[in-house]
Amino acid sequence: MTPQDYNDDELIAMCRVGKGMGYAGLYQKYAKTTYNSIHRFVLHTAEAEDLLQETFVAVFKDINRLEHVLNFGAWLKRVAINKSISYLRKNRIHFSDLVFTELEAWEDYDPMEDSIFENRLIDVKKAIRELPDGFRSVVTMYVYEQLSQEEIGKILGISANTVRTHYHRAKKKILAKLKDKSYHE
Structure with missing residues (x-):
């Protein structure tokens, strides 16, 4: 055997x-x-x-x-x-350096953001790789590893609210890179 x-x-x-x-x-x-x-x-x-x-x-x-x-x-x-x-x-990284105010929740939400992620996976993965380590770690654990915000917070030693803020800001950075592409209107 x-x-x-x-x-x-x-x-x-x-x-x-x-x-x-x-x-x-x-x-x-x-x-x-x-x-x-x-x-x-x-x-x-x-x-x-x-x-x-x-x-x-x-x-x-x-x-x-x-x-x-x-x-x-x-x-x-x-x-x-x-x-x-x-x-x-x-x-490379000290996650405490990335602690931000936890004010940005869902303001400025644009439904086109989700379609960009679905339609341009290769560009999204490239944009994720280019994120600072702290943001990339949050996105990786949330999207790829499918951990909850609470689990991510425990692993990184930050609050779940800070995880949400990091994820939101990382998503904005990714979208900023994708908006330069001709497929985004």
Whole structure:
């Protein structure tokens, strides 16, 4: 049998007794999606690869504590996101520098904003990559990782209102870049 023939619980059980097939199976099953999640945060391939390895080392080191975790994939993603945020904090960004007043909620809402996002995904992804790290992290966690504003706030150490403000301002920055394109009227 190959690692793909086992479910997560069976692979985790193998890891707990030191069988390499368990580690290999979990890595093969989750490495690509975990790498993609990390890469959305750090943007550089070498850094993302390093963080991927650090994530799996940490997860495999703590595999015996997994009894209270119901979903291995979700737990792994959380570890990867936390490692990515820690990396950004340590190397490039201080989220406290991005704290703004929380006044802008839905003022200036333009329904065309949503159609721009839907119709120009490539341009949107490029605009997201060009955001400052703090804004990009909020957008990445909210849009790609589908975390709630409260969860994002806990991870970043900021309030949910500040997360909303960051998201709103990031969206405005993205739209400003997209408005220069000829498809926006």
